[in-house]
Amino acid sequence: MTLTQQILSRHYRNKPLVAGEMIMADVDLALGNDITSPVAINAFKAAGGDKVFDPDKIAVVLDHFVPNKDIESARQCACCRAFAAEQSIKNFFDVGQMGIEHALLPEKGLALPEMLIVGADSHTCTYGALGCFSTGVGSTDLAYVFKTGKLWFRVPEAIKVTLKGKLRPIVSGKDVILDIIGRIGVSGARYASLEFMGDVSSLTMDDRFTVCNMAIEAGAKNGIFPVDDITLEYVKVRSDKKFDKTKAADLSDAVYAKEITVDLDALTPTVARPHLPENTVTLDEIASERIKVDQVVIGSCTNGRLSDLESAYRVLKGNKVAKGVRVIIIPATQDVYVRALRAGYIEAFIEAGAVVSTPTCGPCLGGYMGILSDNETAIATTNRNFIGRMGAKTSSIYLASPYTAARAALLGYIG
């Protein structure tokens, strides 16, 4: 079985599984946010739900429109807050503790290797970076898990992605995943798991989070990395639990529907043009067009971690953002924020002419904190560049790494 199939099997009475099978598996952690939880809470109550199956296996993070952007958002948060209190959900993260969910849960040691995690948020696939099975589901799914602790899954086929070589310093996990999506398309991994193998030690944990985060942008059910020394190093300061490294022998009978290779040595900074993440070009190719940007967003569950801010800092420190460009930098969690503060990144950003926001999903999904006007253009380290995603339906989003976005902040154009 593949890495994904093995984890699903362990959550389904250790029954050997094959792709395409339908199973009702045990869930270790179920996540909701301020947009998806209210719908789940309503569905749970409408279905006669009283007490959740296990409050310690539920996490609720208020992050999308939080700090509350308006009265309606405030009401949705109040609904989540009341539910967390009534159900004694201790992993409830409100303003002051909250961060963007997919940066926060690994940081808090709530997402760990070998787990089966579902979240009513499509980027829940991020945690596969830690060697767990983790996937996005809907609010009715979440309500069903609230009630039963279980959920239905179709056992996915796998696409094996072999990484070869080592990334150059200006190239990051974002470029790896944009390159893959550009090659296989936004539905290239539909229903399948993306299983990363080969020279995975070339990627840091932050790179792996970014890669798995955008597995959904290729249509994948999940992305997953094997557990290695880098994983164990990350996990050991966050959890008392002990985990084994993945051994090649564990995968001797794995069947892959498709295999692709990524030449890390040859990879260069990559950009996705509007309005699909598959519209990729290299930065070298697009630079000659000198595409003017009105706004730069550095943050999100994809690229709001400390190393992302560090790469933006390296470009921005001592420089000034181009006239007419609005640069918005959003540390993904309180911990990232305070570390960036201590490292001097925040001061450098402000001196460069950028603004720094409290953690929030904010502009990524067109919520608030940086909405685009008619015909405006943004370059963003976020994950989707669909029509209207960050504001007016005539606006445009180019997706890129923090390095590439920070360069555009100084130049005033993509280059």
Place this chain on the structure above:
Amino acid sequence: MKTGKVFKYGDHIDTDAIIAARYLNVSDFGALSTHCMEDIDESFASNVRHGDYIVAGENFGCGSSREHAPAVIKACGVTAVIAKSFARIFYRNAINIGLPIVECKDAADAIRAGDEVYVDLAHGKVTDATTGETFTFPPYPKEIQKIIDRGGLLND
């Protein structure tokens, strides 16, 4: 299912197009349905009538996990969505809330905007009443059929 008029869209219709996140500060699907398809088809919400159908290309519903997407389509009165393929979270959300979805490449290719169509879910058949053409689609896996038969995941 009764005959209804077709609204036709292309490939990769994402959940932001179906219902933009800027409206998701509320969870009332009836109220949200007035914004359904707004960014790609401003007139959809005012023109769609109870019993109409959506026909689309590949990967319908890609992007966000927001269940609001199939829920607002259902709240608009759409009988079923017929597409070449569905993104996986949209697929499970639609099944879970009882919005019929039909994966049928031939139907999605042939049916034109404005045609009158109807779907026979039990026999896996789509009929274009305007052209007289019929198309077949395979049955759902039995576990999924059970959820459909119950009218949704949370219905016992």
